[in-house]
Amino acid sequence: MSDAPSFRNPTAHDVARLAGVSQSAVSRAFTAGASISPDKREKIIAAADQLGYRPNILARSLIQGTSKVVGVVFGQFENPFFAHALDRFAEEFAARGLRILLFTAKTNATVDEQVAELLSYKVSAVILMAVNLSSKLAAECARSNIPVVMFNRTTEEDHAAFTVTGDNAAGATAIARHFLATGRKRIAYMAGYDDSSTSRQREAAFFAALADSGLPPPRRAIGHYSRHGAIEATRALFASASDQPDALFCANDLMAIAAIETLRAEFGIEPGAQCAVAGFDDIPMASWPSFSLTTYSQPVADMVARAVAFIAGETGEEQAVVVPGKLIVRNSA
Amino acid sequence: MSDAPSFRNPTAHDVARLAGVSQSAVSRAFTAGASISPDKREKIIAAADQLGYRPNILARSLIQGTSKVVGVVFGQFENPFFAHALDRFAEEFAARGLRILLFTAKTNATVDEQVAELLSYKVSAVILMAVNLSSKLAAECARSNIPVVMFNRTTEEDHAAFTVTGDNAAGATAIARHFLATGRKRIAYMAGYDDSSTSRQREAAFFAALADSGLPPPRRAIGHYSRHGAIEATRALFASASDQPDALFCANDLMAIAAIETLRAEFGIEPGAQCAVAGFDDIPMASWPSFSLTTYSQPVADMVARAVAFIAGETGEEQAVVVPGKLIVRNSA
DNA sequence: CTGTTAGCGCGTTCAC
DNA sequence: GTGAACGCGCTAACAG
Numbered sequence: 001m002s003d004a005p006s007f008r009n010p011t012a013h014d015v016a017r018l019a020g021v022s023q024s025a026v027s028r029a030f031t032a033g034a035s036i037s038p039d040k041r042e043k044i045i046a047a048a049d050q051l052g053y054r055p056n057i058l059a060r061s062l063i064q065g066t067s068k069v070v071g072v073v074f075g076q077f078e079n080p081f082f083a084h085a086l087d088r089f090a091e092e093f094a095a096r097g098l099r100i101l102l103f104t105a106k107t108n109a110t111v112d113e114q115v116a117e118l119l120s121y122k123v124s125a126v127i128l129m130a131v132n133l134s135s136k137l138a139a140e141c142a143r144s145n146i147p148v149v150m151f152n153r154t155t156e157e158d159h160a161a162f163t164v165t166g167d168n169a170a171g172a173t174a175i176a177r178h179f180l181a182t183g184r185k186r187i188a189y190m191a192g193y194d195d196s197s198t199s200r201q202r203e204a205a206f207f208a209a210l211a212d213s214g215l216p217p218p219r220r221a222i223g224h225y226s227r228h229g230a231i232e233a234t235r236a237l238f239a240s241a242s243d244q245p246d247a248l249f250c251a252n253d254l255m256a257i258a259a260i261e262t263l264r265a266e267f268g269i270e271p272g273a274q275c276a277v278a279g280f281d282d283i284p285m286a287s288w289p290s291f292s293l294t295t296y297s298q299p300v301a302d303m304v305a306r307a308v309a310f311i312a313g314e315t316g317e318e319q320a321v322v323v324p325g326k327l328i329v330r331n332s333a
Numbered sequence: 334m335s336d337a338p339s340f341r342n343p344t345a346h347d348v349a350r351l352a353g354v355s356q357s358a359v360s361r362a363f364t365a366g367a368s369i370s371p372d373k374r375e376k377i378i379a380a381a382d383q384l385g386y387r388p389n390i391l392a393r394s395l396i397q398g399t400s401k402v403v404g405v406v407f408g409q410f411e412n413p414f415f416a417h418a419l420d421r422f423a424e425e426f427a428a429r430g431l432r433i434l435l436f437t438a439k440t441n442a443t444v445d446e447q448v449a450e451l452l453s454y455k456v457s458a459v460i461l462m463a464v465n466l467s468s469k470l471a472a473e474c475a476r477s478n479i480p481v482v483m484f485n486r487t488t489e490e491d492h493a494a495f496t497v498t499g500d501n502a503a504g505a506t507a508i509a510r511h512f513l514a515t516g517r518k519r520i521a522y523m524a525g526y527d528d529s530s531t532s533r534q535r536e537a538a539f540f541a542a543l544a545d546s547g548l549p550p551p552r553r554a555i556g557h558y559s560r561h562g563a564i565e566a567t568r569a570l571f572a573s574a575s576d577q578p579d580a581l582f583c584a585n586d587l588m589a590i591a592a593i594e595t596l597r598a599e600f601g602i603e604p605g606a607q608c609a610v611a612g613f614d615d616i617p618m619a620s621w622p623s624f625s626l627t628t629y630s631q632p633v634a635d636m637v638a639r640a641v642a643f644i645a646g647e648t649g650e651e652q653a654v655v656v657p658g659k660l661i662v663r664n665s666a
Numbered sequence: 667c668t669g670t671t672a673g674c675g676c677g678t679t680c681a682c
Numbered sequence: 683g684t685g686a687a688c689g690c691g692c693t694a695a696c697a698g
Contacts, residue, residue, distance in 0.1 A: 023669090023692080025667095056692065059674085060691085080416075103433075121432075140385060143385070261622050291623070356675090357676090369683070392675035395675085
């Protein structure tokens with residue numbers, strides 16, 4: 001395989017020679033809206049087909065200084081919410097002729113490296129899903145005129161990025177009120193990460209709504225937005241048999257579902273009556289009969305559409321879009 | 334945003350001027366293993382930092398005729414098996430300095446388009462996850478010396494692609510034997526797609542093993558590898574109250590889990606005793622207490638590692654790798 | 667509408 | 683070890 005006959009792909013020159021035209025004519029034949037006569041175009045296309053020619057997108061991008069590629073940095077593969085969002089992005093982008101260059105980052109530290117490399121690829125935009133970018137790199141992107149979208153995260157710094165999130169405050173408040181309205185007293189909260197704006201915003205609004213009703217601050221554990229972490233957090237919260245919560249709000253559905261299963265399997269608690277469990281996102285799984293999870297929805301399709309609109313420059317001056325969701329009451333709370 | 338001051342990114346020339354060296358020296362400073370004196374390299378790096386210079390990967394790839402990018406065409410976002418595999422690919426690639434250009438294809442027809450475009454990007458390999466490629470495009474890839482990997486699919490055509498799959502035949506046979514050993518008589522099969530090699534291979538081995546024991550061919554329905562399709566297929570298979578199956582083998586775990594929930598919610602059947610349900614893949618969800626799904630495992634990490642090894646040229650002449658899994662017996666069967 | 671010309675930014679000879 | 687010169691494949695600006 002190493003010393004194959006070093007096949008050279010046909011270039012526009014080759015096609016031009018075969019079709020008896022100039023190389024730039026070939027270029028025009030492959031450029032939508034270029035001025036070229038139909039018959040000449042046909043002849044060129046025929047010659048190209050014969051040779052198996054395809055324009056080299058790298059060369060094109062080099063000239064134009066930008067590629068039809070969007071860099072996506074992805075954090076959480078475990079959470080179906082983001083898988084779904086990635087799917088939606090792929091579809092929206094495909095419709096606009098954009099491609100996805102995918103990076104994954106397990107830690108925030110690597111995000112900067114990834115984005116730095118994305119700049120080398122002259123991507124036309126960067127999307128950060130569930131990860132944070134340093135302001136230094138945000139500035140670099142701005143300097144190169146590359147729009148940056150933070151998906152499901154916000155940032156304190158102005159103009160560092162366009163952010164699109166669900167309505168964390170409204171959602172957490174709705175969950176709190178629902179708990180209160182159904183007479184819950186010993187309420188607990190399971191956070192994602194402490195450095196996740198999403199988790200912090202949900203927590204702040206949740207705590208505030210409870211405090212408004214004179215309740216003490218909830219018990220609290222950190223589930224790291226993962227199933228494994230959520231199981232451990234549930235164990236910690238319910239360890240004391242004499243003082244178990246009667247309601248649990250988890251910062252996302254993935255953790256809430258893990259909590260439900262742990263309560264059933266390890267504590268003999270059937271979520272709903274004895275202890276209410278609520279999540280956030282309304283991932284498809286939340287509606288599965290095994291979980292029937294009460295949650296606050298984040299409309300993925302809308303959120304993605306807003307992000308794509310921004311990238312496409314179809315948006316005004318707004319920097320932070322909050323897409324409203326709604327409380328979905330099911331059997332778990 | 335449209336008429337920003339049209340910022341030009343610094344080039345190697347700019348750095349060279351600032352550092353008082355030639356442009357090729359700059360190139361060498363950024364090329365691992367190039368011969369350049371340490372102090373000169375330092376000076377260049379300093380100048381580059383000051384200017385915020387990063388090599389333009391597009392230009393580099395244009396010269397070298399290949400980019401450190403692997404094209405991935407992705408079919409099924411709904412199935413966590415593939416999400417997990419994509420995650421593993423991302424990690425393995427990152428370790429080798431490879432990037433992922435992601436395409437999605439809902440239909441087989443679009444796969445050809447996607448791959449054709451990947452060729453324009455001069456990708457160094459193509460990975461097809463759960464989709465089929467026409468032999469025409471496979472040939473084009475071969476002509477351009479671009480290795481093609483079909484992940485979890487096989488092809489009849491020789492040398493069209495490197496394929497890596499789980500052990501469909503052994504797995505389906507193991508499930509069949511397990512059903513037989515536990516006294517099941519009225520056995521049903523839920524296929525994925527009829528044009529999926531994976532589904533066909535599992536079906537063939539499953540039917541053969543049952544036939545060996547003198548059982549009639551199972552009842553059969555098509556679940557389209559989706560939750561929705563699996564729910565409908567389950568309804569169809571269990572519609573006649575007088576003749577319900579006592580065992581159901583689904584072509585993947587995602588469908589098996591949907592079947593389990595449908596049996597519980599709509600037919601009052603608790604999988605395990607009255608009716609056995611088995612899947613294929615051993616996705617993480619299969620082990621969740623709500624499902625406790627009996628299944629045959631496909632070791633994602635191994636499969637991905639084999640695929641990556643092939644791309645990296647660390648593999649011999651083999652064209653079709655079958656990675657063995659094992660029967661995982663849980664409560665559902 | 668068409669061909670000619672001049673680069674895009676960088677890696678890679680090739681002399682020194 | 684270093685710089686000059688060339689060219690990767692293509693688009694864009696220009697003249698006809």
